Amino acid sequence: MAKYSNEFKMMIILEYLDGKSGYKTLARKYGVKADTQIRNWVKSYEKYGVKGVFRKKSKEVYPVQFKLDVLSFMKRTGTSLNETALHFGLTNPPMISSWNKKFLEGGAEALDQPRGRPPMTDKAKNVKSTRTTSENEMTREQTLERENELLRLEVAYLKKLKAFQMDPDGYLEKHKQRYHTNSKKNSD
Structure with missing residues (x-):
């Protein structure tokens, strides 16, 4: 689970963009460990908008x-x-x-x-015990x-x-x- 919610990130980004507080002040105010984290959120927001800040729901597979x-x-x-x-x-x-x-x-x-273990279907579970080692090898x-x-x-x-x-x-x-x-x- 992500440490900071999307709403929390956006609240801090918008407060920074209002120009009333700097990175360090916001980090202290909201208990964010490092002001560089807020700086990264702001840069991502400026370059990619909301999509650049929000964590993706599904795991993306890159070639x-x-x-x-x-x-x-x-x-x-x-x-x-x-x-x-x-x-x-x-x-x-x-x-x-x-x-x-x-x-x-x-x-x-x-x-x-x-990454991780591939999902196992019911059919694969039943067949698993009957497999020979030669079938598992390429x-x-x-x-x-x-x-x-x-x-x-x-x-x-x-x-x-x-x-x-x-x-x-x-x-x-x-x-x-x-x-x-x-x-x-x-x-x-």
Whole structure:
């Protein structure tokens, strides 16, 4: 559950925008641990409106390539988690840290693994006890297809990284519009 309600965040944002109080004053007044939290809410609100502040009800699934692009952007530009999240329209900056940790530990493949346990249907529950270990394992062909897909992702990532290193400003300008339109589609 979120620590602060959406209504609470909006009340503080609107009070700040009225110009009567600063970040630190509002943090003390309402018991928010850090004034940077309020600053992030205000920046998100200014850039994306109410949707930028409110937590999403459903878990959003991001493609591996998007995660790699976010990590690459953050590494090359040296922006903070909050600035990167704001740039890509993400409302949960610590999620980027999680992606980075997974990538460092297991590469692009680790970014493709869904979180949590998949739901189990009644049919699967009944069949579970009768399965053999060979059915649980992927066939050689499936393993090779999976490996090929991961190599394609890695090559695409390295190409983008090289293009970014050669001309960071040109690369960001070229891809800026794509991320903003994608983030708007994801938040609908």
